Amino acid sequence: MRKNDYLLFVFLLFLTGMGYFLHSHVPTTDGKILIVQHGQNILQKINLQTIKVPTKISIPTEHGHVIVNIDDKGAYVVSSPCRDKLCIHQGKITNPGQTIVCLPEKVLLTLTATGKEGAPDAIIR
Amino acid sequence: MPSSAKLTTQELTQLGVLLAVAIVLRIAENFFPYLLPLPGARLGLANILTIFVLINYGTNKAGLFLCTRILLVGILSTGLFTPGFLIGLGGAALSFVFMSIAVERNWFSPIGIGLLGAFMHNCGQIIMAVYLLNSIAVFSYLPLLIAIGIPTGLFTGTLANILLKRIKTT
Numbered sequence: 001m002r003k004n005d006y007l008l009f010v011f012l013l014f015l016t017g018m019g020y021f022l023h024s025h026v027p028t029t030d031g032k033i034l035i036v037q038h039g040q041n042i043l044q045k046i047n048l049q050t051i052k053v054p055t056k057i058s059i060p061t062e063h064g065h066v067i068v069n070i071d072d073k074g075a076y077v078v079s080s081p082c083r084d085k086l087c088i089h090q091g092k093i094t095n096p097g098q099t100i101v102c103l104p105e106k107v108l109l110t111l112t113a114t115g116k117e118g119a120p121d122a123i124i125r
Numbered sequence: 126m127p128s129s130a131k132l133t134t135q136e137l138t139q140l141g142v143l144l145a146v147a148i149v150l151r152i153a154e155n156f157f158p159y160l161l162p163l164p165g166a167r168l169g170l171a172n173i174l175t176i177f178v179l180i181n182y183g184t185n186k187a188g189l190f191l192c193t194r195i196l197l198v199g200i201l202s203t204g205l206f207t208p209g210f211l212i213g214l215g216g217a218a219l220s221f222v223f224m225s226i227a228v229e230r231n232w233f234s235p236i237g238i239g240l241l242g243a244f245m246h247n248c249g250q251i252i253m254a255v256y257l258l259n260s261i262a263v264f265s266y267l268p269l270l271i272a273i274g275i276p277t278g279l280f281t282g283t284l285a286n287i288l289l290k291r292i293k294t295t
Contacts, residue, residue, distance in 0.1 A: 005237035012244055012275050019268020040259040099262045101254075103208045110262045 023097065032096055034075050036068070037108040048072050048111075061105040068109060075109055077102065136182065139294060140190055144197075147174035147190075151198050169243055169281050176224065176238050176285040181294050184225040191221055208257055215253025216246035235289055239282020243274035 036044040038059055046057075054071040056078065064081035074094035077087040080102055087102035096113040132140075151171040171194065179187040195217055199205045203213070223245040227233050233241060247270040254263045 001236055002234045004233050005240065008233065008237050008240050008244075009275070009279075012240065012271055016268055016272040016275070019271065023265065023268060037258070037260065097262075097265055099260075099265060101258070101263065103212070103254075106208065106258070108258050108260055108262070110260065 031113065032074070033112050034070060035108075035110040035112060037110070039106045046070060048074070059105075059107055061107060063105065066102060066105055066107050074098075074111065075100070077109075080105060080107075132186065136186070140178065140182070140186065143174050143178060144190060144194060147171045147194050148197055148201070150174070151194065152202050155202060168277050169246065170284075172220075172239065172242050172246070172281045173285045173288060175221070176235055176242065176282070177288050177292075179224060179228050179238075180235065180285075180289060184229060187225065188221065191217060211257060212250050212253045215256075216249035219249030219252070220245035234282075235286040236279060236282035239280070239285055240275065240278035243278030243281065244271060247271055247274045 032048045034044075034046045034048055035042060036046070036057070036059060038061065043059065044057070048070065049072060051070055051072050054069055057068050057070060059066040059068065061081065066080045066087070067078040068075055069078050074092050076092040077090070077100055080087055082102055082104035084104070087100050087105075087107070090100050093100055093109070093111050096111050098111050100109040101107070148171075150173070154167050154170055175187060175191055175194075178190045182190070195214060196205075199210050203210045220242045224238055224242045227238055227241055247267065251263055251267050251270065254266075255261055
């Protein structure tokens with residue numbers, strides 16, 4: 001190991017630390033919106049506050065259907081026709097900013113906070 | 126390929142053997158997808174061979190070596206131009222560019238090259254995934270990928286270092 005190697009190592013550790021810091025400081029408001037995407041189309045935007053009982057939604061893909069379970073806290077993939085099932089193993093997402101990706105089926109589930117998109121940050125009177 | 130004209134028979138043979146090892150390592154990794162807890166995350170064992178070839182044979186031949194490996198692994202295992210293939214390609218391309226610059230400028234020891242390669246591979250993968258899925262939300266994976274890339278980069282870099290000491294090419 002040379003001095004430069006250590007510098008690179010420390011730099012990467014710093015980047016990771018920064019990333020986790022930013023991640024944990026994403027504002028968590030009560031309202032969460034689940035954005036369901038297939039490929040580049042947004043199929044649905046679901047406000048999780050309106051979901052009172054756990055609901056299953058089905059996303060049609062090239063190879064079948066990706067089944068996603070949503071409730072008022074978050075969402076997780078129940079079943080998927082893809083080979084490696086990584087999206088299922090990713091478990092449940094509950095915080096805004098988190099995503100579940102199923103690359104083989106091109107399905108993307110994103111949680112965002114309500115009011116973030118389109119709404120103004122502040123109103124001047 | 127312009128660089129292939131300068132290949133001697135001996136180099137061609139050596140690169141062929143190394144290529145076979147790299148392909149086997151790359152495909153063998155597919156059998157342990159849950160070794161690391163994230164989609165697209167791998168140990169990057171084949172990168173050991175890329176570092177070895179890059180340092181011993183130079184950028185041109187290593188580029189040829191890497192292209193051949195990616196193409197053959199694509200045909201043999203992942204399938205050409207599938208999303209997974211393209212994301213791997215993005216990672217490989219970016220990491221190769223940075224590793225070859227670092228080797229030519231002599232910035233790091235092989236261990237540092239391994240770290241740099243793993244880090245840039247992650248960045249390239251994310252950039253390609255952002256492009257394919259058309260969503261910047263994928264960037265939220267990057268800190269985790271970088272964190273995983275540190276131990277795997279150190280691991281492959283160390284192995285490449287050992288390999289470079291043990292095997293002397295002519």
